[in-house]
Amino acid sequence: MSALFSLRGVGFDYHGAQVLSGNTRLTVLPFGMEQGPCAGGAQPPCQGLRGAGADFSASEMVAVVGPNGAGKSTLLGIMAGLRAGYQGQCLYRDKEVREWPRRAFAREVSFVPQSVRIEFPFTAEQVVMMGRTPYCDGLFEGPEDRAAVERAMRITDTLAFRRRDFRSLSGGEKQLTILASVLAQSPRALLLDEPTTFLDLQHQVTIYTLLRELARQGLLVVAVTHDLNLAAAYSDRILVLRGGEVYCDASPAEVLTRPSISAVFNVDANIHLTESGRPWVHYGDP
Amino acid sequence: MATREAAGRRFWPVVILSAAVAVAALLVLPLIGSAHISYARAFAGQSPDAEILFYARLPRVLLALLAGGALASAGTLFQALLRDALAEPYTLGVSSGASLGAVIAISAGLRKIAGLPAIWVAAFLGAGLVLLLVLGIASEGRRMSSFTLLLAGVTINSICLASILFLQYIADFGQSFAIVHWLLGGIDPVEYSTLAWLAFAVLAFVAYLFWRARDWNLMAVGEDWAAARGVNTSRLMLAGYLAGSFVTGSLTALTGPIGFVGLIVPHALRLKLGADHRLLIPCAFFGGAAFLALCDTLARTVLAPTEIPVGVITAMAGGPFFIWILRSKRRSLWL
Numbered sequence: 001m002s003a004l005f006s007l008r009g010v011g012f013d014y015h016g017a018q019v020l021s022g023n024t025r026l027t028v029l030p031f032g033m034e035q036g037p038c039a040g041g042a043q044p045p046c047q048g049l050r051g052a053g054a055d056f057s058a059s060e061m062v063a064v065v066g067p068n069g070a071g072k073s074t075l076l077g078i079m080a081g082l083r084a085g086y087q088g089q090c091l092y093r094d095k096e097v098r099e100w101p102r103r104a105f106a107r108e109v110s111f112v113p114q115s116v117r118i119e120f121p122f123t124a125e126q127v128v129m130m131g132r133t134p135y136c137d138g139l140f141e142g143p144e145d146r147a148a149v150e151r152a153m154r155i156t157d158t159l160a161f162r163r164r165d166f167r168s169l170s171g172g173e174k175q176l177t178i179l180a181s182v183l184a185q186s187p188r189a190l191l192l193d194e195p196t197t198f199l200d201l202q203h204q205v206t207i208y209t210l211l212r213e214l215a216r217q218g219l220l221v222v223a224v225t226h227d228l229n230l231a232a233a234y235s236d237r238i239l240v241l242r243g244g245e246v247y248c249d250a251s252p253a254e255v256l257t258r259p260s261i262s263a264v265f266n267v268d269a270n271i272h273l274t275e276s277g278r279p280w281v282h283y284g285d286p
Numbered sequence: 287m288a289t290r291e292a293a294g295r296r297f298w299p300v301v302i303l304s305a306a307v308a309v310a311a312l313l314v315l316p317l318i319g320s321a322h323i324s325y326a327r328a329f330a331g332q333s334p335d336a337e338i339l340f341y342a343r344l345p346r347v348l349l350a351l352l353a354g355g356a357l358a359s360a361g362t363l364f365q366a367l368l369r370d371a372l373a374e375p376y377t378l379g380v381s382s383g384a385s386l387g388a389v390i391a392i393s394a395g396l397r398k399i400a401g402l403p404a405i406w407v408a409a410f411l412g413a414g415l416v417l418l419l420v421l422g423i424a425s426e427g428r429r430m431s432s433f434t435l436l437l438a439g440v441t442i443n444s445i446c447l448a449s450i451l452f453l454q455y456i457a458d459f460g461q462s463f464a465i466v467h468w469l470l471g472g473i474d475p476v477e478y479s480t481l482a483w484l485a486f487a488v489l490a491f492v493a494y495l496f497w498r499a500r501d502w503n504l505m506a507v508g509e510d511w512a513a514a515r516g517v518n519t520s521r522l523m524l525a526g527y528l529a530g531s532f533v534t535g536s537l538t539a540l541t542g543p544i545g546f547v548g549l550i551v552p553h554a555l556r557l558k559l560g561a562d563h564r565l566l567i568p569c570a571f572f573g574g575a576a577f578l579a580l581c582d583t584l585a586r587t588v589l590a591p592t593e594i595p596v597g598v599i600t601a602m603a604g605g606p607f608f609i610w611i612l613r614s615k616r617r618s619l620w621l
Contacts, residue, residue, distance in 0.1 A: 082513055106516030113510050119369055120506050120561035130504055134516035139499065139564055140297070185515070 131184030358574020361548030387412020413535030
């Protein structure tokens, strides 16, 4: 089976890079933080990405983990077509991501950013309907678009609050609505940047179960996360980034070991096994 | 399975209603004033009704309609692009640039440039120069940052206002009065040829905004959000800012800065209609047009024969109205 995404030596340098579209509110840094959007504190200065390589295929559920500033969001942004100034090769279906026409690419790959803040009174359904943009030519959506929205909202269980103001939803409801919006795009690949970081346990489990189910049905799902145990429980593969490079890329059991966690996160951890044979990482005070 | 999505079903009733309000304003407001006139006598060419209607009131109502409609739709656009509730058509410094140009023309005692009133030409040039300056500051390569744009606009605004204060300080009494008069903004009757040009620019602008309405929805959420759904965000932002500022700059050259319309009309409509720009853009155009035409009619009649600057009316009449809307919509979280 040929890969959907094929990355070879992908690099991204925040200094002087031409960002096609980023969150502009982040590009203006407080004085003294000119190093880059992810200045690394005590760690070596963040370079974005330095020669990352990996393949991603349909029906895969891949977790991307690594310390802050390791390049996880940068990698996802490049794959989502939002950072055109990357070096190296990032192919999607054998064509360089930056060379894809934007509309056609939006029908293939959808992206859930780290946080979505909506300041205007859109309803949940309107937010989901925005996912149909790459399919719509007229001013209003057709029956197909409405059917796709209906389907996406049913899958994510968001129909109950379809007409509520997005801003009045809880964090979990918001994230499910955003998930519905990207599913309404009918993508082949779903890229998510920390989809459950601010959610309660039930929503974390709901969303990861849903993502795994989508992968079983043929979608490529790539999710950045800081929760190693969610990554271990739900993903087929874990891609570990450290200092802008791929540290390792293998099954949860191979990746989540005491030495690797120590090397990447600088934290001592004990690895247990759950009943299903997946690793369970225990860290902090014993 | 019924069609629940509001936009398509609600579109025509709401847009037709708002258009009807603007047409009613166009038909009724020219009749209001100290002299009583009738359309029958005016169209029969009888004096003085014809002169009052065609040379005093109608051009003024038309200019107010165009200005109000353009300011409100440009305000809607700028709030979406900058994702800032306080954004308005003047946020990028267009009005202070125009004002500085006009004040320079007044201070230098210029009357005509290339056959046109010097103040118009200077104001338009001022607006254009400031816009280019702000866009230049905020763009890196082919990319523009909304946040830098906002800051650059605010900064250039301050510099222009300081220059205006200085020019006014050193101006003589007559010039100083002319400067204050211009800075207050006002709708004066203009020739029909000028109105025709303005109407062309404003209608083309609003048609463009309406055509791209779906994209403004996406941009109002975020640039990444829009880009991930297939929108060429850099090009769209540049086109939006240029078109909005060009129309605002042209208007400001004719009327001076008129506050409040571009800020409050979009918010009032959003409270009632939601944030979908397919509905907001046409309604902002018609609603802003009717609102400013009404305010201008009040401005010339309330204390007749003394005229009140229309900007004073827009804020004093519109402010309480907006607060009433704000209070009447409990379920809204807006503001």
